[in-house]
Amino acid sequence: MPAMNMIQAINSALDVMLERDPRVLIFGEDVGYFGGVFRATDGLMEKHGAKRCFDTPISEGGIIATAIGMGAYGLRPVAEIQFADYILPAYDQLVSEAARLRYRSGGEFWSPITVRSPYGGGIFGGQTHSASPEALFAHVSGLKTVIPSSPYDAKGLLISAIEDDDPVIFLEPKRIYNGPFDGRQGIPLKPWSTHAASAVPEGHYTVPLGKANVVRPGQGVTVLAYGTMVHVCLAAVDDVGADAEVIDLRSIVPLDIDTVVQSVRKTGRCVIVHEASRFSGFGAELSALVQEECFYHLQAPIERVTGWDTPYPHAFEWDYFPGPQRVSAAIRRCVEARP
């Protein structure tokens, strides 16, 4: 089985779906001849032809509107928004149109689009190339939001997203495109080939949407994370030496509530980690759900470790980024707390 990094896994998912389903086509800014600024669509135009993989005008609203119309016709378009920071011109299309088309038309029309977009910080991208907007989508009834944390999951989840009959926002943690970055700076990035989840089958397979992955079983504390933060949390757990159960949510909508509740009822402690800012972040929803479902099992206050409530700052990137030290401290507080 070939070892792939996350970009190669995403490229492979797109390649497989172009091969399997003539209704699948891919478009976005610079995705065609050039193969995308992160190379996710590298070679796809050459292999499958320009009608299957092509460049669009710089028009995020136009890209998504076009995709929705194609989806309503019966295609399965995969649109790329070059950076999640630039998805907002298309927010109206996603919220007012894609998310509601099936509902408002009495089920007559739907649009099974997949919107891929690199997101998150840690690459010195400043406030225009670092955003984590997942909560903006999680709040919208009718959208699904998926975030992989490994090459294996990225390919399987992306294929599931493309085959899904609802609109899916597929956010790619670009900091871990090339390796499982764990938030420790100043040391060389381990390549994906050193990680078990880089073993990616060449053909078609799926990872279901709405099924979380217990990446590290444990008894003492539950750590909820997704994307890059899964690796940061694993590093933090190692640093602390805690008996932590680390859960990679994989998709925040649909959310695997059962796995979360089962784990927190077992451990009685919960730390929630995301890179997006804290206030009304997805962690707030997770915290509310854990409180509602696990209150009488909780031994300690729920901890949230997140980005600060500021725009993503350039020079202060590592002060903003919720790295292993902050996560470790939160795990320690949570584990040591006594009623």
Next chain:
Amino acid sequence: MLKNSRLQLHIPRPPARPGETPDFSYVDLQPAGACRRPPTDEAESRMRDLPFGLVRVLDDDGSAVGPWAPELGDEHLKRGLRAMVLTRIFDDRMFKCHRQGKTSFFMKSTGEEALGAAPSMVLGMEDMCFPTYRVVSYLMARDYPLADLVNQIFSNAADPLKGRQLPILYSARRYGFYSLSGNLGSRFGHAVGWAMASAYMEDDKIALAYVGEGTTAEGDFHEALTFASVFHAPVILAITNNQWAISSFQGTAGGQETTFAACSLGYGIPGLRVDGNDFLAVHAATAWAAERARSNLGATLIEFVTYRAAGHSTSDDPTRYRPSDEPRHWPLGDPIARLKNHMIRRGFWSEEEHAALEAECDRQVREAVKAGEEIGTLGKSKPGVEEMFECVYKVPDWRLIRQRQELGV
């Protein structure tokens, strides 16, 4: 050299407000038959006069004149007239239903009935119309069941949209009529995407999208034109310039600077400016654009010049912002009267037959309303409340299942 002076901010103003004399001298009228009709495969670069012309077929005497006059059979025109008459009678009846508290909201298309009816008869059932809320005549021309319209407007147990959508924001897939929404312009680009999909699949279907002149100011409009231009989408993009966007006159959207049809010029798409109250002109222009689309010649932008003779909606009082007698001064007349006169002139229609048609349409509308009332008007009947939780996703997730249980439905 120009003398330096202080800058002045220009705020556009309509020619007449309440109490003033209506003035439509700004509408560039050209005689019927005057506008040339190039072959559909003419290069765009040689048609750049058309956005400043005015395609008109019916002259003041009711004769069809000039190169755009379509050859349409008697029965075809009777069907078109019927769709327009039915629309007007339906509108009046449902407006009354709103005043009687039978529904929460309604919008009439008075004066604009040709804009849906004629294109509906040009396009096939497999083509897709991306409508505005003022082209119900598109459905009327396809014999969409009046009862389904009434039930949707009453949001009753038989509402085809399951009580989820505001009255008149219909969806009728089997009739080639895309789901409406109250957000203006956000489906204009869907039509382009739909048309691109048809071309991608080497299908033969085309799309038609409508947008009001006020909504041409939205980014969606320009994004759609960009994609339509770049990818040669087989789509007809129609602007219904009815002079008013609620209380904002067409100059608020740029209509005092150029024609709306001229928006086409910056995109390299042919643009037509068409008498929207002339059924034959609307028919001919749509057919011309449809032929271009079906021949892989790409998109056409059409401005239909018309007038919103009634208020914006049941919530609107147009006498607050325009002269109360302005509708009577509209120079392009009434689309129903003009087609009717033409048919009488051609000798296959009469006042008596027209009166009989109106009576028949009135009877059908009353029957449909009565049937809808028997099921129930707004608040008296509604679909099962469980419908609230359906169709959010193809399959409800645990949240929706739990919330439905919590509500006990």
